[in-house]
Amino acid sequence: MADKLKPMRRVVTGVDAQGRSCVLYDSDAVNTKPDPTRPGGGMTEMWCFQNVPVNLSGSKDEGLPPFTHDPPTRGGYLRFVRSLRIPDGYDPAKDPTAIPLHEEHYDPVTGKGDKGGRQAGRSIVHKTRSIDYGFVASGHRTLVLDEQEIALSKGDFVIELGNYHAWSNPIDDSVMGYVMIGATYD
Secondary structure (H helix, E strand, O other), rough: OOOOOOEEEEEEEEEEOOOOOEEEEEOOEEEEEEEEEEEEOOOEEEEEEEEOOOOOOOOOOOOOOOOOOOOOOOEEEEEEEEEEOOOOOOOOHOOOOOOOOOEEEEEEEEEEEEEEEEEOOOEEEOOOOOOEEEEEEEEEEEEEEOOOEEEEEEOOOEEOOOOEEEEOOHHHHEEEEEEEEEOOOO
């Protein structure tokens, strides 16, 4: 993959003043968060909604809110994550950006939790207060759970219900899309 986060085209359609369908936006998605430790990896947010039901009138670009890791409590977003595979010969003990596994850190206000474990080619063990619909758009990715790892390929879907998990790329780079919708643990 290239050293920079590859741009992703975003075509947003709606209705014009005469009631006809039209293109509202056709450009690269600009709300991105490159991975500073792995050039070429990172996240691209396509669209965000703060509340449901979503107001379908108007032409406000909802792909431009400040980048946040978790979806709004009563809303959601569509995001793509470009992840790079574990480098050949990688040794996490020699990686100053690696984060070892640790006891759970959970914030009941945000619903976000983490247990560490981040390494090159592997995300931190985390959970969000959301229902996540994830799909592999390209490559291969491994879902890491407490007692199990599940290999995923292009076209596979995962539905996560606020559980701890991590993502790993042992054999290939990948692009995954996520629709994440705010939820509760009640």
